[in-house]
Amino acid sequence: MYMTIGGVLAALLVVMLVTWNYHKSNAEALDKANQLISSAQAAGLPAPNNPQRVADTLGTDGGEICAALRSDQQVGYLKTRIGVGGEYGFRPIILLNRAPYEGAALIAKTYCPTEAAQAEQLINSLKYARNS
Amino acid sequence: MMTVSSVASLRPAPTMAIYGLACVFLYVLPAIVFLVPTALVSAELATGWDGGVYQWVKEGMSPKMGFAAAWHQFAMTIFYYPTLLSFVAATLAYVIKPDLASNGVYTAIMIIVVFWLGLLVTLRGGIGVIAKLASSGVLIGTLIPGALLVILGILYLLQGNPSAAPMTADHILPEWTGIASIVLIVSNFMAYTGMEMNAVHVNSMKDPRREFPKTMFLALVLVLLILILPPLAISWVIPSSEISLTAGVMQAISAVFANFGLSWLVPIAGLAIVCASLAGFVTWLSGPSKSLLLVGKDGGYLPPYFQKTNKAGVQQNILVVQGFVTTVLALLFALVPAVSNAYWIFMTITTSVYLLMYLWLFIAAYRLRKLQPDHPRGYRAPALPLLCVVGFVASLCAIGIGFVPPSQFGDGNPWLYVAIVGGGILLLGLIIPAALLWARKPNWQAPVESEVAAS
Numbered sequence: 194m195y196m197t198i199g200g201v202l203a204a205l206l207v208v209m210l211v212t213w214n215y216h217k218s219n220a221e222a223l224d225k226a227n228q229l230i231s232s233a234q235a236a237g238l239p240a241p242n243n244p245q246r247v248a249d250t251l252g253t254d255g256g257e258i259c260a261a262l263r264s265d266q267q268v269g270y271l272k273t274r275i276g277v278g279g280e281y282g283f284r285p286i287i288l289l290n291r292a293p294y295e296g297a298a299l300i301a302k303t304y305c306p307t308e309a310a311q312a313e314q315l316i317n318s319l320k321y322a323r324n325s
Numbered sequence: 326m327m328t329v330s331s332v333a334s335l336r337p338a339p340t341m342a343i344y345g346l347a348c349v350f351l352y353v354l355p356a357i358v359f360l361v362p363t364a365l366v367s368a369e370l371a372t373g374w375d376g377g378v379y380q381w382v383k384e385g386m387s388p389k390m391g392f393a394a395a396w397h398q399f400a401m402t403i404f405y406y407p408t409l410l411s412f413v414a415a416t417l418a419y420v421i422k423p424d425l426a427s428n429g430v431y432t433a434i435m436i437i438v439v440f441w442l443g444l445l446v447t448l449r450g451g452i453g454v455i456a457k458l459a460s461s462g463v464l465i466g467t468l469i470p471g472a473l474l475v476i477l478g479i480l481y482l483l484q485g486n487p488s489a490a491p492m493t494a495d496h497i498l499p500e501w502t503g504i505a506s507i508v509l510i511v512s513n514f515m516a517y518t519g520m521e522m523n524a525v526h527v528n529s530m531k532d533p534r535r536e537f538p539k540t541m542f543l544a545l546v547l548v549l550l551i552l553i554l555p556p557l558a559i560s561w562v563i564p565s566s567e568i569s570l571t572a573g574v575m576q577a578i579s580a581v582f583a584n585f586g587l588s589w590l591v592p593i594a595g596l597a598i599v600c601a602s603l604a605g606f607v608t609w610l611s612g613p614s615k616s617l618l619l620v621g622k623d624g625g626y627l628p629p630y631f632q633k634t635n636k637a638g639v640q641q642n643i644l645v646v647q648g649f650v651t652t653v654l655a656l657l658f659a660l661v662p663a664v665s666n667a668y669w670i671f672m673t674i675t676t677s678v679y680l681l682m683y684l685w686l687f688i689a690a691y692r693l694r695k696l697q698p699d700h701p702r703g704y705r706a707p708a709l710p711l712l713c714v715v716g717f718v719a720s721l722c723a724i725g726i727g728f729v730p731p732s733q734f735g736d737g738n739p740w741l742y743v744a745i746v747g748g749g750i751l752l753l754g755l756i757i758p759a760a761l762l763w764a765r766k767p768n769w770q771a772p773v774e775s776e777v778a779a780s
Contacts, residue, residue, distance in 0.1 A: 194454060198446065209596055210592050210593075212422065213591060218588075241563075245583070249588050257423070257573055258576070260423045261427070266665040267427060269658075269668055272668070273408055274408075275669075275732055283337065284515050284672070285669050285672075285733050286505070286731055287509070287731055287732050289505060293343050293565055318735045319732040319733060323502065
C-alpha cells in the first residue's frame with residue numbers, strides 16, 4: 194500500500210516538475226510587472242518593490258488570481274475562504290476595508306482585463322466594516 | 326501528528342499575513358480561551374474513558390446526548406470535503422496547467438477521484454495506515470514548507486530589507502473596529518477545532534494514559550507554531566495589498582521563493598502542500614465516522630447496515646454512503662455556480678453545529694469530575710471547572726458570532742441571514758439526530774462486540 198501511494202506521488206512529482214513553467218519571467222512578464230507596480234503606486238497602495246519577483250510570480254497571465262476569476266466555482270471557493278482559521282474550522286468574517294482586494298483588482302486589470310469586471314463585482318458585493 | 330494534521334495547516338497563512346504582527350494576538354488569544362481548555366479537557370477524558378466524544382458525553386450527560394455529540398462531530402464533515410479537495414485540485418492545477426483551475430469539470434473529477442482513492446486507502450489500511458500517512462503528510466507538507474517560509478523570511482530581514490508589515494509594538498493588537506473585530510477574534514476559535522477528534526483512536530496507542538496527554542501538549546505547541554510563524558514570515562516579505570485573498574498559499578509561496586531565485590522549488594512545495602491536505606483529509610475521514618460507528622454499535626442508534634465493518638475493522642458502509650453524498654455535493658459545488666457561491670453558508674452552519682459538540686464536551690467533563698471523582702484518569706487537568714467554564718463560554722460566543730452576517734452577505738437583510746443559519750443549525754443539529762433517535766428500533770442494538778465494550 195505504501196509503495197503504491199509513494200509511486201503515485203512520485204509520478205505526480207515528475208509531472209509537476211516537467212510541466213512547471215520555469216520561465217515565467219520573460220520580457221513581457223517584466224513589462225506587465227512594471228505596469229502593475231506603477232498602477233499600485235498611482236492608486237496609493239503599498240506597491241511591490243521588486244518587478245522581478247512580480248514577474249516570477251504572476252508571469253504573463255496573472256497566475257492564480259486571473260485563473261480564479263475565470264471560474265464561478267473558484268470565486269465561490271474564494272468566498273468560502275474569505276476569513277481566517279485553520280484547516281477545517283474557518284468562518285467568514287467582516288472585512289475591514291477594500292485594501293487587500295484592491296491589489297487583486299489591479300492584477301486583474303493589468304493581466305486579464307476581461308476579468309476585471311468580475312473582480313470589481315466581487316469586491317463591490319462584499320460588506321466592509323469601513324467604506325474607505 | 327494526526328491531531329496536528331487535522332488542525333494545523335498553511336492554508337490560512339496568506340490570509341492571516343494581511344494582519345501582520347497582529348496575527349500573533351489573533352491566534353494566541355483564542356488559543357488561551359479555546360485551544361488550551363479543549364486540549365487539556367480532552368486529555369483528561371481520553372485517559373479516563375475509551376471511545377472518544379461519544380463515550381465521554383454518554384457517561385457525563387446521557388446516552389442520547391452522547392449520540393448527539395457524535396452526530397454533531399460527524400455532520401460537519403459532510404460539507405467539508407468538496408472545499409478541501411477543490412483546494413488540492415487548484416494547487417495541482419497551479420503547477421501543471423493554471424487554466425485547469427478555472428475548469429469546473431476538472432475540479433469535479435479531481436474531488437471525486439481523490440475522495441474515492443482516499444476512501445479506498447482508509448478501507449484497506451485501517452487506522453495504522455492512516456496514522457502513518459498523516460504523520461508523513463504533516464512532516465512533508467506542513468512542517469518542512471512552513472519552516473522554509475520562516476527561514477526565508479528571517480533571511481530577508483537579515484539582508485537588511487525592511488519588513489513589509491510594520492513590526493512595532495503598536496501593531497501587536499489588531500485595529501479595533503467594533504463588531505468586526507469581535508467577529509475576527511472569535512472566528513479564529515475555529516482554527517483550533519479538531520483537537521479532540523483523534524481521542525477516538527486512543528486505544529491504538531501503546532500506553533494511552535501516559536502518551537495521550539504528552540501528545541496533546543506537543544500537538545498544541547506545533548499547532549501554534551505552524552499557524553503563527555509562516556503568516557508572519559509572509560507579511561515580512563510581501564506587502565499586504567499583494568497578498569490578496571485570491572492569491573492563496575501557492576501564490577504566496579511563489580512570491581517568497583521568487584525573492585530568493587528559488588522559483589524552481591514551487592512544484593515541490595505544491596506537491597508537499599497537496600500531501601498535507603490529503604493527510605488532513607484521511608484523518609477527518611477516519612475520525613468522526615469511527616465515532617459514529619461506535620455510537621451506532623454501542624447504543625443501536627444506527628441501522629445494522631451502517632454498523633458493518635470490513636476485515637480491517639473500518640466502518641465501510643458509513644464511509645461508502647458518505648462517499649456518494651460527497652460525490653453529489655462535489656458535482657453541485659464544482660458545476661453549479663449558485664451552489665459554489667453560497668457554499669460558505671453551508672460551512673458556517675456545519676461549523677456552528679460542530680461547536681455544539683464542544684458545549685456537550687465541556688458539560689460532560691465538568692459533570693464527570695462531580696459524578697465519578699474516583700474514576701481512574703491517567704491525567705487530571707488542573708483547574709478543570711475553570712477550564713470547562715472558559716471553554717463553554719468561548720464555544721457559546723463562537724456559535725453566537727455565527728449569526729453575525731459576514732462580508733460575503735453584502736447588503737442582504739441580516740434577519741434573513743439569521744433565519745438561514747438558525748434554520749440550518751436546527752435542521753442539522755436537532756431535527757436530523759432527533760429523527761434518527763425516533764426511528765431507532767430495538768433490533769438495531771448489535772450484540773456486545775464493539776470496541777468500547779471489548780476494552
